[in-house]
Amino acid sequence: MIHLLAMSxxxxxxxxxxxxxxxxxxxALLVQTSWAEEDAFITLRASDNLIHGYGPRWNVAxxxxxxxxxxxMFLLAGTHAIIKNPHLTLILLSILVSTLAMFVVLVYVPxxxxxxxxxxxxxxxxxxxxxxxxxxxxxxxxxxLAACFAALYLQSEKPxxxxxxxxxxxxxxxxxxxxxxxxxxxxxxxxxxxxxxxSKRNILxxxxxxxxxxxxxxxxxxxxxxxxxxxxxxKLNTGVPLNESLLQGAxxxxxxxxxxxxxxxIIFSALGLTLISxxxxxxLLAFGIVLYLGYILYIGGDFMSGRFFSTPLLMxxxxxxxxxxxVTTLEKSIWISLVxxxxxxxxxxxxxxxxxxxxxxxxxxxTDIADERFGYYRFSNLLLFSRSQDFQLYQxxxxxxxxxxxxxxxxxxxxxxxxxxxxxxxxxxx
Numbered sequence: 072m073i074h075l076l077a078m079s080x081x082x083x084x085x086x087x088x089x090x091x092x093x094x095x096x097x098x099a100l101l102v103q104t105s106w107a108e109e110d111a112f113i114t115l116r117a118s119d120n121l122i123h124g125y126g127p128r129w130n131v132a133x134x135x136x137x138x139x140x141x142x143x144m145f146l147l148a149g150t151h152a153i154i155k156n157p158h159l160t161l162i163l164l165s166i167l168v169s170t171l172a173m174f175v176v177l178v179y180v181p182x183x184x185x186x187x188x189x190x191x192x193x194x195x196x197x198x199x200x201x202x203x204x205x206x207x208x209x210x211x212x213x214x215x216l217a218a219c220f221a222a223l224y225l226q227s228e229k230p231x232x233x234x235x236x237x238x239x240x241x242x243x244x245x246x247x248x249x250x251x252x253x254x255x256x257x258x259x260x261x262x263x264x265x266x267x268x269x270s271k272r273n274i275l276x277x278x279x280x281x282x283x284x285x286x287x288x289x290x291x292x293x294x295x296x297x298x299x300x301x302x303x304x305x306k307l308n309t310g311v312p313l314n315e316s317l318l319q320g321a322x323x324x325x326x327x328x329x330x331x332x333x334x335x336x337i338i339f340s341a342l343g344l345t346l347i348s349x350x351x352x353x354x355l356l357a358f359g360i361v362l363y364l365g366y367i368l369y370i371g372g373d374f375m376s377g378r379f380f381s382t383p384l385l386m387x388x389x390x391x392x393x394x395x396x397x398v399t400t401l402e403k404s405i406w407i408s409l410v411x412x413x414x415x416x417x418x419x420x421x422x423x424x425x426x427x428x429x430x431x432x433x434x435x436x437x438t439d440i441a442d443e444r445f446g447y448y449r450f451s452n453l454l455l456f457s458r459s460q461d462f463q464l465y466q467x468x469x470x471x472x473x474x475x476x477x478x479x480x481x482x483x484x485x486x487x488x489x490x491x492x493x494x495x496x497x498x499x500x501x
Contacts, residue, residue: 089184089187089188090174090177090178090187093173093177093187093191094170094173094174094177096195097169097170097173097191097194097195098166098170100195100201101165101166101169101170101201101204101205102166102453102454103452103454104201104202104205104444104448104452105162105165105166105205105451105452105453105454106162106202106205106206106444106447106448106451106452107158107161107162107205107206107207107447107451108206108207108208108375108443108444108447109447110208111161111206111207111208112157112161112207113129113137113138114138114140114143114144114147114207114209115147115151115157115160115161115207116129117129117137117138117144118144118145118147118148118151119148119151119157121144121145121148122148122151122152126294127141127144127148134294134295134296135295135301136291136295136297136299136300136301137300137301137302138300139209139250139251139300139302139303140208140209140212140249140250141248141249141287142209142212142245142248142249142283143208143209143212143249143250146164146168146212147160147161147164150163150164158451159453161205161206161207162205162207162451162453163453164211165204165205165206165207165211166204166205168211168212168214168215169204169205169211169214169215171215172204172211172214172215172218172385173191173194175215175218175219175222176190176194176218176222176385176388176389177190177191179218179222179226179389180389180392180393181392181393181396185403186392188407189388189391189392189395189406189407189410190388190389190392192407192410192411192414193333193337193384193388193391193410193414194384194385194388195414196333196410196411196413196414196415197331197333197334197337197381197384197414198330198331198333198334198377199327199331199334199376199377199378199380199381199384200214200334200381200384200385202377202378202381202442202443202444203375203377203378203381204381206443206444208378209249209250210378210381210382212249213246213249213250213253213381213382214381214382214385216242216245216246216249216253217246217253217256217382217385217386218385218386218389219242220239220242220243220246220256220257220260221256221356221386221389221390222389223235223238223239223242224239224260224352224355224356225352225353225356225389225393227239229352230267230268231264231268233272233273233276236264236268236273236276236277236280237276237279237280238280239257239260239261239264239280240261240276240277240278240279240280240281241280241281241283242257242280243257243258243261243280243281244280244281244282244283244284244285245283245284247281247284248283248284248287251284251299252363252366253363253382254284255359255362255363255366256356256359256360256362256363256382256383256386257359258359258362259355259356259358259359259362260352260355260356260359261277263351263355264277265277311371315371316369316370316371317368317369317371319371319372319438320367320368320369320370320371320372321368322372322437322438322440323367323368323371323372323373323376323379323438323440324367324368324372325438326372326376326435326438326440327376327377327380330376330377330442331376331377331380332413333410333413333414334377334380334381334384335380336413337384337387337388337391337410337413338360338364338380338383338384338387340387340391341357341360341387341388341390341391341394342357342360342361342387342390344390344391344394344395345357345390345394347394348394350393353390353393353394356386356389356390357390359386360383360386360387360390363379363382363383364383367379367380372440373440374439374440374441374443375440375441375443376440376441376442376443378443433445433446
C-alpha cells in the first residue's frame with residue numbers, strides 16, 4: 072500500500088507542476104510570519120520535563136496535566152531533544168508539520184491547476200490559517216490529521232474497505248490524541264461507517280485505529296488520576312452563565328469576520344454548497360465542521376482571534392474544491408476573484424503584513440479578543456532569531472530569567488498567573 076501511495080504521489084507531482092512552487096512559496100510565507108505564542112511554552116515545559124526524566128508534567132513534584140495536546144507534546148519533546156533550542160523547536164516543528172498538511176491538500180485536491188490555485192490561495196490568504204500554521208500551538212498537527220482524514224474519506228469507495236476504515240480511525244484517533252475536541256470533525260463519518268457496515272470485526276478495527284487516544288486516556292487515568300487536562304475541570308466551575316458564554320462565542324465569530332473575512336466566508340460557502348450537492352460523504356464531513364463550530368460557540372470562543380477557525384477552514388477548503396468540480400470557466404474566474412478580493416482587499420490585518428510597521432489596532436476592548444501574532448512577532452519571528460536576536464528579549468522572559476537567578480519560583484508563578492489575568496478576558500481561558 073505504501074508503494075502504491077508513493078507511486079500515486081510521484082505521478083501527481085509529475086502532472087501538477089504547480090505543487091512544488093506553491094510549497095516553496097508557502098514555506099517562505101511561514102518563515103516570514105513565524106512567531107511563538109506564550110501558551111506554547113506550557114506544552115514545551117511539560118515536554119522538557121519529559122526528556123529530562125521528570126515525566127510529562129508542569130512541576131516536577133506534581134503529576135498534573137496542564138497541556139491539552141498530548142501528541143503535540145510528544146512531537147515537541149522529540150524535536151527539542153534534537154534541536155535543544157526551545158524557540159527553534161516551536162517554530163521549525165510548526166513549519167515542518169504545516170508544510171506536510173499543505174502537501175496533503177495540494178496532492179489530493181481534484182481539478183488539477185484550478186483546484187490547486189483555489190485551495191492554495193484560500194489557505195495562503197487566510198489570516199487564521201497562516202497565523203496558526205506556526206505559533207508553537209498544536210494547530211499544525213490538527214491541520215495535517217484533518218486533511219488526511221478528509222482526503223481519504225472522500226476518495227474511499229463505498230462501502231469502505233477494512234484497510235481504509237482502519238486508517239480513517241487512526242487519523243481520527245491521532246487527531247483526538249493531539250487535541251480532544253478535534254474528534255468532532257471525524258465523528259459523523261466514523262458513526263456512519265459503523266452504522267452502515269455493522270460487524271464485530273469493523274468495531275474492533277475502529278477501536279484499533281482509535282488506540283492512540285484510548286491508550287493515552289488509560290495512561291492519564293493512571294498517571295494523573297483524571298482522563299482530561301485540569302483546564303477542563305477549571306472550566307466547569309467558572310460561574311459564567313450559558314447565555315454570556317454564547318454571546319462571547321458569537322462575538323468571536325464577529326471578530327473573525329471583521330479582521331479576517333475570507334476565513335468564515337469560505338467556511339460557510341463550503342457548507343452551503345455541500346448541502347446543495349447532496350453527496351452523503353461530503354455532508355457528513357460538513358456536519359463535523361458544524362459540530363465544531365457549535366462547540367466554539369458553546370465554549371465562548373477564545374481570546375486568540377482565529378485560532379479555532381484554522382482547522383475548520385482547512386476541512387472547508389477540501390469540501391469546496393470538491394463541490395466546484397465541473398464549473399464553467401466564468402465560474403472559476405469568479406471564485407478566484409472572490410478569494411483574491413477577500414484576502415487582499417477586505418482583510419484589514421493581512422497575514423503577510425509586518426506587525427513592526429503596522430499601526431492597526433489588534434486588541435478589541437469590547438470583546439477581549441486579540442491578534443496574538445501581532446504582540447509576539449517582534450520578539451519571536453524566525454528571521455529575527457537568525458540575525459542573532461533572542462526570544463529572551465520579551466518582557467515576560469526577562470522577568471522570568473531574573474526570578475530564576477533569584478531562585479524565586481513562587482513569585483515567578485505568581486507573575487505568570489498575573490500576566491495571564493491581565494491579558495485574558497473575564498471569560499474562562501480555553
